[in-house]
Amino acid sequence: xxxxxxPSMIAFSPALRILPEILMTLTGVLVMLVEAVLKPRTxxxxxxxxxxxxTLAAIAASVYQLFLPAGTAFFGTVQSxxxxxxxxxxxxxxxxxxxxxxxxxxxxxxxxxxxxxxxILFGATGMMLMTCSVELLMVFISLEISSISTYILAxxxxxxxxxxxxxxxxxxxxxxxxxxxxxxxxxxFGATGSTNLYEIxxxxxxxxxxxxxxxxxxxxxxxxxxxxxxxxxxVWTPDxxxxxxxxxxxxxxxxxxxxxxxxxxxxxxxxFGTAIHIWMPLVWIMAVLSMTIGNLGALTQxxxxxxxxxxxxxxxxxxxxxxxxxxxxxxxxxxxxxxxxAAMNVGAFGIISYLSGYNEARTSLSDFAGIxxxxxxxxxxxxxxxxxxxxxxxxxxFFGKFYVFxxxxxxxxxxxxxxxxxxxxxxxxYYLRLLAQMYMVPVEPPREADTAHxxxxxxxxxxxLVLAVFALGIxxxxxxxxxxxxxxxxxxxxxxxxxxxxxxxxxx
Amino acid sequence: MTVPIVWYLVLSAALFSIGVCGFLIKRxxxxxxxxxxxxLNAVNLAFVTFANHWHQVSGQIFVFFVMVVAAAExxxxxxxxxxxxxxxxxxxxxxxxxxxx
Numbered sequence: 001x002x003x004x005x006x007p008s009m010i011a012f013s014p015a016l017r018i019l020p021e022i023l024m025t026l027t028g029v030l031v032m033l034v035e036a037v038l039k040p041r042t043x044x045x046x047x048x049x050x051x052x053x054x055t056l057a058a059i060a061a062s063v064y065q066l067f068l069p070a071g072t073a074f075f076g077t078v079q080s081x082x083x084x085x086x087x088x089x090x091x092x093x094x095x096x097x098x099x100x101x102x103x104x105x106x107x108x109x110x111x112x113x114x115x116x117x118x119x120i121l122f123g124a125t126g127m128m129l130m131t132c133s134v135e136l137l138m139v140f141i142s143l144e145i146s147s148i149s150t151y152i153l154a155x156x157x158x159x160x161x162x163x164x165x166x167x168x169x170x171x172x173x174x175x176x177x178x179x180x181x182x183x184x185x186x187x188x189f190g191a192t193g194s195t196n197l198y199e200i201x202x203x204x205x206x207x208x209x210x211x212x213x214x215x216x217x218x219x220x221x222x223x224x225x226x227x228x229x230x231x232x233x234x235v236w237t238p239d240x241x242x243x244x245x246x247x248x249x250x251x252x253x254x255x256x257x258x259x260x261x262x263x264x265x266x267x268x269x270x271x272f273g274t275a276i277h278i279w280m281p282l283v284w285i286m287a288v289l290s291m292t293i294g295n296l297g298a299l300t301q302x303x304x305x306x307x308x309x310x311x312x313x314x315x316x317x318x319x320x321x322x323x324x325x326x327x328x329x330x331x332x333x334x335x336x337x338x339x340x341x342a343a344m345n346v347g348a349f350g351i352i353s354y355l356s357g358y359n360e361a362r363t364s365l366s367d368f369a370g371i372x373x374x375x376x377x378x379x380x381x382x383x384x385x386x387x388x389x390x391x392x393x394x395x396x397x398f399f400g401k402f403y404v405f406x407x408x409x410x411x412x413x414x415x416x417x418x419x420x421x422x423x424x425x426x427x428x429x430y431y432l433r434l435l436a437q438m439y440m441v442p443v444e445p446p447r448e449a450d451t452a453h454x455x456x457x458x459x460x461x462x463x464x465l466v467l468a469v470f471a472l473g474i475x476x477x478x479x480x481x482x483x484x485x486x487x488x489x490x491x492x493x494x495x496x497x498x499x500x501x502x503x504x505x506x507x508x
Numbered sequence: 509m510t511v512p513i514v515w516y517l518v519l520s521a522a523l524f525s526i527g528v529c530g531f532l533i534k535r536x537x538x539x540x541x542x543x544x545x546x547x548l549n550a551v552n553l554a555f556v557t558f559a560n561h562w563h564q565v566s567g568q569i570f571v572f573f574v575m576v577v578a579a580a581e582x583x584x585x586x587x588x589x590x591x592x593x594x595x596x597x598x599x600x601x602x603x604x605x606x607x608x609x
Contacts, residue, residue, distance in 0.1 A: 137570055144577045148584050155588055164592040165604050171588050172540055175581055176531055179547035182574060183524060186551050189567055190517075190558040239607045 014073035017080045018132070019065065020058040020088055021125050027054025028121035035114025044113035048103045051117040055096045055124070062088035062128075070489060076196055077135040083335070083486030084132035087262045090339045091131070091255045093468075094346055095124045098251040100461035101350045105247050106156075109358045116156060120251065123149030127259035134270070136185045136195040139263055143181070146259060147174050147227070150252045154244040160359070166243025173226060173236040181223025187216035188271075200271040214278050220267060221282055227260040230320065231289030234313045238297070241309035246360065249305065250349030253312045254342040261319060261338055269327055269490050283323045287416060290317025291423040298430045302365050307430060308348055311389060314427060315341050318404055321420050325407035331487035333407040336480055340400035340472050344388040347465035351382040354458060368434060370443035378454070379438050381462050386431045388469045391424050396472035403480075516557040523550035537589055537599045541582075548578050 015022065031047050031054075038044070062085050070081035099120065106113045126145025133139045151174060155167025189195050191212040192203025204213060222233060229237040241249045268279055294314025301307040319341070322334035355371065355378060356362040372379040388395035401424065405417040472479060523546060530543030552571045559567025593599060 137566075137573060141573060141577065144581065148580060151584055151588065155591060158591060158595075161595055162606050164588065164595050165606055167588045168537065168592050168604065171585050172531075172537070172544070175541075175544045175585065176547075178581075179524075179527070179544055179551065182548065182551040183554065185570075186554040186558065189555065189570070190561070193558075193562040193564060195566060195570065242607050 012068065016065070016068060017071075017073035017078050018129070019061040020092070021128050023054060023058045023061055024121050024125040024128065027051060027057075028118045028125065030054075031114055031118040031121065035112065035118065038114065040112075043107065044117070045103060045107070047114045047117050048099060051121055052096060052099050052103075054121060055092055055099060058124075058128070059089060059092040059096065062092060072134060076198070077138040078129070078132045079134045080132050081486070081489040082482060083262070083265075083331075083489045086335055086482050086486040087131035087258055087338070088128050089482075090258050090342055091124060091127045093464075094251060094255040094258070094342050095120060097346055097350070097461045097464055098247055098255075100457045100464075101247045101250065101346075101353060103457040104455040105245070105353055105358060109157075116153070119149045119153055123153065123251075124255065127255050130259040131262040133263075134197045134266065136188065136197070136200075140178075140182065140185060143227070143260075143263070144178065146256050147178065150174075150248075150256060153248045154240055154252065156248060157245050157358070160243075162243035163245065166240045169236050170240045170244075177223045177226030177233070179223075180219050180226070184216045184219030184221075184223060187212055187219060191216060197266060197271040201273060204272055205274045210275075210278070213272070213275065217267075217272055217275075217279050218282060221264075221279070221286070224260050224264050225286060228257045228264075228316050229290075229313050230286045230316050231293045231313065232286070234290070234293065237313055238301075238306045238309040241312070242303060242305045242363075245358075246305070246349050246353030246356065250346040250353070253309075253349065254338075254345050257312075257316065258338040258342060261334060264323075265331055265334060265490075268323060269331055273327065273490070280324060283320055284413075284416065287317050287320035287324065288419055290314065290320060291420060292317075295423050295426045295430075299426070301430075303363050304352060304365060304368065304434065305349075305360075305363050307365075307434070308345070308352075311427065311430075312345065314423060315345075315389075317423070318401060318420055321408050321413075321416050322404045324413045324416055325404075325411040327490055328484070328487040329407045329410065331490055332480070332483040333404045335483040335486055336472075336476070337400040337404050339479060339483075340388075340396035340469075343396050343465055343468040343472060344385045347385040347462065347469065348382065348389065350458070350461060350465065351378055351385065354378055354454065355382075365434065365437055368437050369441040370438070372439045373443045378462075381466055382438065383435055384466050384469055386435055388473070390428045390431045394470065394473045396469045396476075399473050399476050513557055513561050516553060520550045520554040520557065523547075523553065535600050535602055537592075537601060537604075540601070541585055541589070545578060545582070548574055 031051055034047060065080045065085050068080060072079045106116060123146050126142045129142035130139060133142055151167060151171040154170045155164045157163035185195060188200055191209045192200045194200060226233040272279055291314050294310050294317055298307050298310035301310060319334055319337045322330050322337060325333060388397035391397040391401045405420055408417045527543045527547030527550060531540055534540050534543060552574055555567045555571050596604060
């Protein structure tokens with residue numbers, strides 16, 4: 001797509017539009033190369049630190065992109081704007097915290113941990129690229145870059161019996177979903193003659209074959225629904241989350257979902273923005289199903305990782321409620337919710353990885369009895385994340401839900417908000433059951449020696465997350481402004497290309 | 509005589525449906541994986557057909573990317589299958605049930 005050339009746009013190279021991705025890729029390659037020459041027995045921690053520095057550089061590069069005028073590059077395939085920067089920052093922060101949690105997790109258990117860091121970096125490259133691509137070809141390639149890395153990461157505890165099983169289930173169902181997504185793209189191409197989102201938007205506005213477009217959107221929704229574990233397509237989630245290593249679950253329950261939701265927002269509001277009647281009923285049904293099935297499923301779970309897996313299905317449902325709201329507010333609410341959800345969920349899985357250790361011997365509900373006495377600080381942090389997942393005021397979860405449901409009510413979907421609130425009530429039960437287990441049940445003498453002890457990197461990661469949960473709940477203003485600026489880029493393809501992001505946003 | 513475009517699309521939809529059915533009813537992981545490849549190739553056929561219909565080369569370029577990605581996916585998928593077979597000695601999905609739904 002050709003954007004109108006203004007003097008400020010000629011000056012910089014198109015590579016700046018994908019600067020964070022370039023930095024991530026280079027760091028990943030560097031980590032891979034150094035891994036190859038290190039002796040098998042030496043610690044891989046320095047590689048992890050290199051990965052962390054690379055991620056920090058990518059985050060800084062994303063912030064720098066805010067100062068560029070929004071626009072497309074590389075033949076209209078990628079677009080950097082406030083929306084992409086918002087999701088870049090969310091994904092970058094998730095990766096940063098995951099790397100901090102992982103730094104000591106694999107120590108002494110597996111060799112070749114360098115590949116683990118490289119895979120996380122490559123996966124993050126794909127996820128970041130997803131959020132800034134406005135061409136379905138680009139979306140597809142970046143979706144695969146992110147998926148293939150996470151398939152491998154899910155099976156990283158090779159010696160255990162459950163990890164390869166989690167990996168194969170994730171791989172088969174993920175590829176199945178990709179095929180649906182691709183078929184949707186093909187039908188979209190058939191209906192409009194293009195795979196560029198703006199061209200598709202034109203085709204949709206001109207009334208190109210509504211039947212074909214409906215099927216195309218449905219197929220793409222199925223594909224992305226699998227990736228973000230929305231209700232009829234959620235069956236893989238509990239198994240994969242149970243079998244995969246806990247730090248990886250923290251990553252893959254948030255970052256790829258944030259990216260897939262960003263793609264869904266771009267497709268739904270960007271490309272199909274003039275055909276809301278096509279997708280509104282589908283989204284409505286999936287939102288209700290996800291919330292209900294997720295929360296009812298979580299009630300019966302005895303394994304904490306599976307319980308959080310069902311809770312993540314329910315949270316994907318809450319997020320989808322925001323989609324039924326009208327354009328700018330719904331997009332801002334959905335964007336904010338991904339950030340809030342990421343902070344609390346990565347934290348919850350981080351604490352599980354710390355308490356249950358590499359072999360994940362203790363993940364059932366009864367294993368958490370009396371944890372508050374033995375690990376008071378970790379239990380307090382876990383309590384913060386759980387309270388936020390419930391949605392109690394002054395936490396990120398509360399404000400996220402508040403904003404989503406307000407957006408739904410303002411757009412005339414009060415019933416959906418009511419269903420969401422009822423669901424939140426059900427959800428409170430199983431989170432509180434875990435909290436009660438931690439704080440109320442008397443301490444039993446530990447069955448085996450408790451080897452968990454916190455390392456500085458892990459403490460830093462948890463401190464960041466707890467602060468993020470409270471910051472998003474008490475002072476959401478700045479993040480919300482960025483989310484709103486991102487939503488404003490959807491006001492039209494013409495505006496999106498020429499609009500400059502309010503720089504004052506950062507200086508406030 | 510030229511074959512109408514609809515025939516290609518029907519063939520593509522049929523291949524895709526066969527792939528979906530194979531994925532759902534087959535019990536061997538390799539066969540399930542082959543069903544997924546069949547679905548991807550059905551999509552490729554649809555892309556080429558639409559590219560011909562719109563006289564746009566971008567649809568055919570898309571097919572190349574799908575092939576490349578499918579190859580990458582196969583490499584990773586087969587590696588995962590090997591690591592699974594090493595730990596379980598079976599490729600039957602009914603026996604890979606340590607974690608119940």
